[in-house]
Amino acid sequence: MLVRIKSAIFNEECIYFHEGLNVILGDNKGSNSIGKSTLLMILDFIFGGNTYISHNSDMIANLGHHDFGYTFIFNKREYHFVRGTENPKIVYESNEKYKKLHSIDVNDYTKDLKKLYELNADKLSFRSVVSNYSRVWGKENDDIKKPLHSYHKQTFSQAITTLIKLFNKYNAVELQDKELKEKEDKKQVLNKAGRYKLIPKINKKDFEKNIKEIQSLDKEIKRLGKNAYNPSGDIQELISDEMIELRERKKQLIEEREYYVSRLNRTTRTIKKSADAAFENLLDFFPNVNLEKLQNIETFHKGISSILSDELKTAQRELSLRIDELEKEINVVTKKQDHLLSPDEEYTVFIDKLIEYSSKIKNLKLENEYYKKLLIAREETKSKQKELDEVKGRIVKELKNSLNAKLKEINDFIHEDKRTAPEIFLTYSKYDYKVFDNTGTGKAYTNLIIFDLAILSLTEIPFIMHDSFLFKNIEKEAVEQLIEHYNSMSKQIFIAIDMIDMFNQETQDILQDKKVIQLTADKLLTKKDWRDRK
Template sequence: MLVEIQCDKFMTHNKQRKPIRFHPGLNVVIGDDNGSNSIGKSTFLMILDFVFGGTDYVKKCTDVQENVKEHTINFTFEFDDHLYHFARNTIHYQDIIRCDSNYVPLLNEKPMTVQSYGEFLSDKYGLTAPGLKWRGAISRFIRVYKRDTLDVEHPLQTHKNEKAADSIKSYMRLLNRYAVVEKQINQAADAKDEKEAFRKTTLKYNHIPAAKNERQKAENESRIAELEEQEKKLDTNNSQGLLDLDSMTAYKISFLKERLVKFRRQQALVQSQLTDVRRDMTGKRRSFKRTFTELEHFFPNENFHALEEIEKFHQQLSKILSEEFAETEKDLVTTDNLLTIEIKGLEKEITDIKEIPNVSDAILKEFAKISTEINNLREANKNFDELNRLSKIADDYAKTRDAVTRDQLLSIEFELNHEMSKISLRILNDSSHLPPVIHLERMDKYTFHTPNDGGTGAETRGLITFDLANLNISSIPFLVHDSLLLKNIEKPVFSRIIDVYDQQKENGKQVFMAYDTLDSYSPATRQLIEKNAVLKLSPGGNELFGWAWNKEKQDDETKQK
């Protein structure tokens, strides 16, 4: 736990303040009974956030940075009877420095990054659930003026622009409830990706698309039957017995011709790219029309206009990528040569097959046409069945994901609401008052409110109740509550909240709070707060930094720079 904070800029009446010591349970930063402002109560709580790895102190407390200037916050944690000393500077705040007991940086030890420091604290505090980050675990429970954690309707929020989905996910990780959901989310996503990849593959790269529906599948089956009948008649009319002797040969010719067309098309594109690269290497330019007219003639259905963008891109790179162009030219030449070899081989294969005697070329073409259509229709139906299979798997995983997610959200909701009900009864001492309620509707939406009570006191009390409940059901080690959360709380309720704060010492947890104007509270409450006061601030030289810069004129003897 945090046991000490020290800074040479902390002053009181022209003298440096002694280190501020902390203990389990309640730790109070207390102001005077006049409720004086701008003496450093909230600022000190922001420094606590800074000590716990936050950056709001340097980014949002700009008046402090402008007036106090650069300074270093020193602090000490105690874990398992061992003390760990650190320093963090307001300018170089991305580094956390390991120190000795006098806050002298340790030799031969590199500064810790904010991330590695967070990992250190997570480990020491036992916040080690899968995927849980230190700031994601504790940031929402540091509720201080100027921080984005004071929204009474969104207690899970850690910063202003955080999406509800990220808030809920982070909170579930804190409770170690997200890992099982994440597993199902990933499984469902993988199944959906596999289905979509198969669907796209059948539409692109010249594969056969799947039948659209059961009706089309049935139509394909009917067409296959018709084609098979035509195939039989063709065999009967062929005196050479084509079906028995040369069906595989005819299909092979059809297959080889399809491959030949593909290789010729690929070679045309490669040669076009090679021309572009060579032109770019010499700095010459040619128009799209001159470059691709012949390709458009042979492949009218291809979108060669898209290649003009590639041509422009090549022009831009030609001056700085000469070596890369040379390597690219070499690769393209190699590819062109390999394609030429493949094309010549296919042409020879087709020629050799066609030279088989007694096979009518007309019959061969007709048979190949029928065989190709039959195979395409069968492939379409096969793809339809496979897509249906993958869709069913994806749907099943999605249903499992949704069921597991719903169960986890309901379980969290029940446990948290039950604990908030207990806390409310404890601090209100009245079972007729409704406690705050959270409803986790889904992974990206939740609501939080106190039923039938939208008053300021009820809403801030709801945040306090939420935090106290989480001290009991989660591993969070501390709370930080600014005075503005407590200002509108009824005095008897305030006293009972202070009691609950103090009792956290039984669990080894800490509550840091700021408050003032205690003169109207009961002696017992005042005594408890005074007993747990770790820092007392007041105007006239006893501000946190020994002076108040919000006044028009300052006494040079009290102003500390």
């Protein structure tokens, strides 16, 4: 826990803190701008926050850059640090006199704090755990209807996810979420592959049409099987995978051969072209032309042509060799076909028809197979989404019941007349914090404090902060009960409050006993006063 903070800017150079309730006490006039909220913001700063730099810029403007030295105690061991405004991204480990020893990044520092406080919320950073429940003027987390929102633009789902992580309930969601993502990735891969025509893409209508066409082609193959060309009727022999592969391979080889033959013909024509220039004819039109210079240029061109001609002849030889190789491969494939069936011309037509139908069936079946895979992927995604929704629903129901039970318990303690307790309605994507019967400002801020106390009781969050503006509109009796409840807690609670003479003596005694500093119009937090500066 935090035990002290020291700074050269303070009137009381060192401020000490203790277990449980820590009170920053104002005067009975309710004086403003004396440092109550500022000290809470400084506490947020030493717990790794950054709002002090942006919201309390007047402190730096009037006091210059300044440091805070502070000490924690964990397991009876002291840990000393220094953090300043000049370079807030750096925190220094120090000795007990706050002499800086070595620097650490503020993010690493908050990770260390999380370990020191033994927070098991492994899916949350230290700041995600504590920031929302440090309700200080200027932090924009005081919306009475949105107690889970750390800032105005935070989405409902983000706020609820943080709550689930705070209660260490997120592992089950994460596991299901990971499995869902894998299913969705598989579905997207199939969709993209179909969109880019890497695999066949069909719809339900095409699928059903393919089934009918497959059945029709099967019948036709059986009919051909009874043809005189195949007395045995053994269609599998005629349309074996080997025959289909040989036919396809031969087709590819012939296409490749035609491609190289075409290239060879173009190369041969290029070689035969003449490169003569007949510069002598130019003399009839231009008698003064420098014929010697033109002949030199022609000699150069002929040299280039000779080089190109050599390269073309080399290409011609290579193309001829490749065509010969393809011819040999085609002959090998043809012999294999002959070896399997040795068909005559009519028989070849018959075999080609069988192979054509069989190939078409294979393609249609392939299309349908991919379609079924996509259907399965969609169904698996839908099923996994349903499982995830059920897990989420069960978790938020547990949290809702737990929170509402604690809210009622604290509410009944605060309001001895047993007023209707606030209630949170929670789903995974939305929440609503409602107060019944009484919609006044005071009751609303009471309910915000009650919510934080419930969170403090039910989770590992190490502390909360409540600024004085929260208490301003709350009725006197409710504040007295809140102070009593604060005082019963062992975790650190930091509050700023003033005008305590309106409360009963017991409450005043608690606040006086638990105060860490008292500020008045004549005794400010800082040594310098710039309130009246124009």
